[in-house]
Amino acid sequence: MSDIKIIALGGVRENGKNLYLAEINESIFVLDAGLKYPENEQLGVDVVIPNMDYLIENRDRVQGVFLTHGHADAIGALPYLLQDVRVPVFGSELTIELAKLVVKNNSQVKKFNNFHVVDAQTEIEFKDAVVSFFSTTHSIPESLGIVLGTDQGNIVYTGDFKFDQAASLGYQTDYGRLAEIGRDGVLALLADSANADSKVQVASEAEVGEEMDDVISDAQGRIIVAAVASNLSRIQQVFDAAAKYGRRVVLTGFDVENIVRTAIRLKKLSIADEKLIVKPKDMNRFEDHELIILEAGRMGEPIEGLRKMAIGRHRYVEIKDGDLVYIVTTPSVAKEAVVARVENMIYKASGSVKLITQNLRVSGHANGRDLQLLMNILSPKYLFPIQGEYRELQAHADLAEEIGMLPENIYIMKRGDIMVLSDQGFLHEGGVPASDVMIDGNAIGDVGNIVLRDRKILSEDGIFIVVITVNKKKRTIVSKAKVHTRGFVYVRKSRDILRESADLVNKTVADYLATEGFDWGELKGSVRDELGKFLFDQTKRRPAVLPVIMEVR
Numbered sequence: 001m002s003d004i005k006i007i008a009l010g011g012v013r014e015n016g017k018n019l020y021l022a023e024i025n026e027s028i029f030v031l032d033a034g035l036k037y038p039e040n041e042q043l044g045v046d047v048v049i050p051n052m053d054y055l056i057e058n059r060d061r062v063q064g065v066f067l068t069h070g071h072a073d074a075i076g077a078l079p080y081l082l083q084d085v086r087v088p089v090f091g092s093e094l095t096i097e098l099a100k101l102v103v104k105n106n107s108q109v110k111k112f113n114n115f116h117v118v119d120a121q122t123e124i125e126f127k128d129a130v131v132s133f134f135s136t137t138h139s140i141p142e143s144l145g146i147v148l149g150t151d152q153g154n155i156v157y158t159g160d161f162k163f164d165q166a167a168s169l170g171y172q173t174d175y176g177r178l179a180e181i182g183r184d185g186v187l188a189l190l191a192d193s194a195n196a197d198s199k200v201q202v203a204s205e206a207e208v209g210e211e212m213d214d215v216i217s218d219a220q221g222r223i224i225v226a227a228v229a230s231n232l233s234r235i236q237q238v239f240d241a242a243a244k245y246g247r248r249v250v251l252t253g254f255d256v257e258n259i260v261r262t263a264i265r266l267k268k269l270s271i272a273d274e275k276l277i278v279k280p281k282d283m284n285r286f287e288d289h290e291l292i293i294l295e296a297g298r299m300g301e302p303i304e305g306l307r308k309m310a311i312g313r314h315r316y317v318e319i320k321d322g323d324l325v326y327i328v329t330t331p332s333v334a335k336e337a338v339v340a341r342v343e344n345m346i347y348k349a350s351g352s353v354k355l356i357t358q359n360l361r362v363s364g365h366a367n368g369r370d371l372q373l374l375m376n377i378l379s380p381k382y383l384f385p386i387q388g389e390y391r392e393l394q395a396h397a398d399l400a401e402e403i404g405m406l407p408e409n410i411y412i413m414k415r416g417d418i419m420v421l422s423d424q425g426f427l428h429e430g431g432v433p434a435s436d437v438m439i440d441g442n443a444i445g446d447v448g449n450i451v452l453r454d455r456k457i458l459s460e461d462g463i464f465i466v467v468i469t470v471n472k473k474k475r476t477i478v479s480k481a482k483v484h485t486r487g488f489v490y491v492r493k494s495r496d497i498l499r500e501s502a503d504l505v506n507k508t509v510a511d512y513l514a515t516e517g518f519d520w521g522e523l524k525g526s527v528r529d530e531l532g533k534f535l536f537d538q539t540k541r542r543p544a545v546l547p548v549i550m551e552v553r
Helices: 053-057 078-082 093-104 175-184 205-218 232-244 256-265 280-285 301-310 333-348 368-378 390-402 449-461 495-513 520-539
Strands: 004-010 019-024 027-031 047-050 062-066 089-091 115-117 123-125 130-135 144-150 153-157 186-192 223-228 248-252 291-297 324-327 352-355 382-386 417-422 425-431 436-440 463-471 476-486 544-551
Touching: 004 047, 004 053, 004 186, 004 382, 019 144, 019 153, 078 093, 089 093, 093 115, 093 256, 130 175, 153 175, 175 186, 175 368, 186 368, 205 232, 205 324, 223 232, 223 301, 232 248, 232 256, 232 291, 248 256, 248 280, 256 291, 291 301, 301 324, 301 333, 333 352, 368 390, 382 390, 463 495, 463 520, 476 495, 495 520, 520 544
Parallel strands: 027 062, 062 089, 089 115, 153 186, 186 382, 223 291, 223 324, 248 291, 324 352, 463 544
Antiparallel strands: 004 019, 004 417, 019 027, 047 436, 123 130, 130 144, 144 153, 417 425, 463 476
């Protein structure tokens, strides 16, 4: 019998950053390699990826990376994984092309080319498992679930999915294949939980298309559509409505043209005429009622693009009277306040706003009833709720109990947990490193909690810099303290505080020089401590205090 372990390096008790490992004997199968975008408190961080130390240490055992779809939460961390773990990458045709775009943008792995296109009929035999796939419905075409066939039953990973009975070609779930997998026997199901706490029926893509059609047909001026670039289902609906009502589409936003051109080339997006797409520099050749401006980008970026349009800082577009801004992305709970502020800015700029969520419940993830249907079809012995905050994982577990699963067969993992199959089910046996790794520019992992704390202090209370020059040999002050501040107090109204701060530093340094010992770190620490206490007593604020002590010889 095979030795089986399941580990989540990301994607549990959080949204995004999906990366799961199935270990079968000595083989490791990597299921997705995603990232997530930073929380509000992760100041200056570009993206967050899983800790991959365990994979790097065991790189010789990794059989491959198996991708479910082309969104950043499934493929975004791939370049960082491939820097140290050069293994084959498998996915559908569109997923692989989007993965290539992501990898190409990383200078360290841009020449990597060990990609393999698979589909729902593909079956790959490895030493310790047979890997096969099944078609699922998501907001991007050619999404696939993954099956690892073992001698103890199938391990099934759904990726992001939902059920939509009216899904179009390329987005349809293969229910017959699901039933076949269930008949073969499912040992463990790793299933998407991102919408598990809702039992409200999600609108079908046909209903979404009708809603968008109605909104676009009624608009009189320019329409500015905010969407996520990789939501190709929504982008297709924009193209369809534009062709129907005689409008041209202007593509703006991060990487949207690369994604759209790739999808068109692969015939995953269809347009009636190449002239339907207009470059931003040519939009002035058309009347307002002839244009749809598609502001698309990574999660959160379309909303930021709208903000720039509203205040006149966007590269191509400034919102004006008569513009309709149509937000067709579903903002996360954390972004709702941001969206509300941007709406206000748009109205101030004389535009108007409509959100697709005002009339429809829109999601790319299965609701509670869909999840129960999936479990009834597959009849898994063990369930691992994944991809979601803790409340969503718990809701998924509750749904499983409703249909008769035993609570002891349901496992809500923490990141890094090693779950080992035994005669008593899966047992928790230790863990592996699974902390967040933050990417800031070209730096990987050198932004930690201390750096984030300092950035938070700088953003809230500013910085206070003091410069003083001493003669270490003569133990005297050569040039008295000068203070500089940014983001702390308004200098013209706080001259007394600045003068008293300088006097305090002069006294602190003089007192230290009068002692016998001398240590630069100790001297700076004394200045920082005394000045920090004084500034808090005077202002009840704690700026970042930076002492600069120079030496004259």
